[in-house]
Amino acid sequence: MGDDVAAMLLILAAENAELREQLAAMQDMLVETAIDAGQIYARIEALQAERDAWRAKAERFQQYRRLSLAG
Numbered sequence: 001m002g003d004d005v006a007a008m009l010l011i012l013a014a015e016n017a018e019l020r021e022q023l024a025a026m027q028d029m030l031v032e033t034a035i036d037a038g039q040i041y042a043r044i045e046a047l048q049a050e051r052d053a054w055r056a057k058a059e060r061f062q063q064y065r066r067l068s069l070a071g
Helices: 002-071
Strands: none
Touching: none
């Protein structure tokens, strides 16, 4: 019975080590994904700011055009 218990403990220790390696790999991937998401979010904000600037410019142009055509 002692040999069976020792064998089972070795199997469990090996499985535990493998699961710890998988967990570490998943944690690394999660960190990388979070970094990528942060960069994508920053890019989206930059694009939205650029879009807003273009919209404001277009609105000013339309106002100028209306004033020019009216006057």
